[in-house]
Amino acid sequence: MTDDGTTLAGRGEAGLLGDVLAAYRDLPTDGVLVGPGDDTALLAVRRGAVLATTDTVVRDRDWRDEWSSAQDVGIKVVTQNLADLAAMGGRGTGLLVALAAPPTLPMDWARGLSEGIATAAGMAGVPVLGGDVSSTASDAVMVAVTALGELADGVQEPVLRGGVRPGDVLAVSGPLGRSGAGLALLEGGASVGRDEQERRLLDHHRRPVVDLEQGPVAARAGATAMIDVSDGLVRDSDRVARAGGVTLVLDRGALERLAAQLVPALPASGALRQVLAGGEEHELLATFPAASAVPAGWTVLGQAVAADGADGPPGVRLDGSRLDPATGGWDHFGG
Structure with missing residues (x-):
């Protein structure tokens, strides 16, 4: 990926969201009745119960830019969420993604994050349903993923x-x-x-x-x-x-x-x-x-x-x- 020098401030919220959502367009949509673009997503529930978990990663606490790429961060935060669902005997049915970052963050970093999230979500066959973006007043960068899921076929009760x-x-x-x-x-x-x-x-x-x-x-x-x-x-x-x-x-x-x-x-x-x-x-x-x-x-x-x-x-x-x-x-x- 080539850095074109554009920051989040230069791209704007609409441009950022457009680029981010484009990274997720090839993910599966089974069970997604309403996807990204409205105030909330609408997901079909087959089994009458929903698993839900969330994880947050913060720059310089959970990763360092000199060691990890944006793609790395995206894969890591999806894996840790889906592993929580797996530990209950479940599988993911959808992901919600939030990014809080300074306006000076390079746009290519946000694109790379989305590519990593899409890679891990694609391997697991889980769609991205939407999310949120916000700005920080410092150099802090935070990525939060919420994973929704259900018990896998043949699993009658969650394993606690x-x-x-x-x-x-x-x-x-x-x-x-x-x-x-x-x-x-x-x-x-x-x-x-x-x-x-x-x-x-x-x-x-x-x-x-x-x-x-x-x-x-x-x-x-x-x-x-x-x-x-x-x-x-x-x-x-x-x-x-x-x-x-x-x-x-x-x-x-x-x-x-x-x-x-x-x-x-x-x-x-x-x-x-x-x-x-x-x-x-x-x-x-x-x-x-x-x-x-x-x-x-x-x-x-x-x-x-x-x-x-x-x-x-x-x-x-x-x-x-x-x-x-x-x-x-x-x-x-x-x-």
Whole structure:
């Protein structure tokens, strides 16, 4: 994409909206009764219930311009929203997009953002229904996406965080630690990547892409609880444990096998740290009533036990020690 030097102020709101909406015109429109252009969109609901979630990303908090392109930002914010729907056993039916930016922001950045959103939405088969634009009085740039969805075919009830029971096994839908490893590489100055492994890790941090169909797959397999790994394995598994009133006991061998996939891009100790605490992964973490129910391709990470007696209050344990979620993972206000 060539930068023509035009800013948002130079293009104007009407021009900005025209360019943005043009990026979404080839997305699917099944179920969209009224699309962008009116005060609100009108969406047909097949199953009588709607899933809804929203995420916001802010420049210099959730991405840095020197590390990520506008397209990267668009893909990331769509992925993290659709992963939330997948974690309930759902699929997306529509996206609403909001951009708040200074008038001096290059118009090509806004176009690139729309291209990234369209790329991720197109891969998931989800239309963009509309949104909003606003200006900021500073250099702040904020992108917010609201995702609407419904339970996937064959999923009768949403999978909640609190359904885990003692005896359930804990499993994850894919690798862990890639985004955190990519961030560590960027912080170490490796913005391009010295080999294919580093390039994949950098890509997953900048523009994560995951198999969203694994959410419905897990729900149909009988998952008792599920969450997407957005803030780190320890923090997110602790949320599941507390919601269900159990202790989740992690298997070191399984964690070390996942960590080995990050070596030699990271040293072994750093790789294990990212598996435990690296955020923005967006793979799905779920519990199942038996190991035989775990879908093919998922990795068993541990087991739920009763949170009483010697096992203490609900939480996460490794090698007999309780893991503190405050020391691993991401908190928007605590770091």
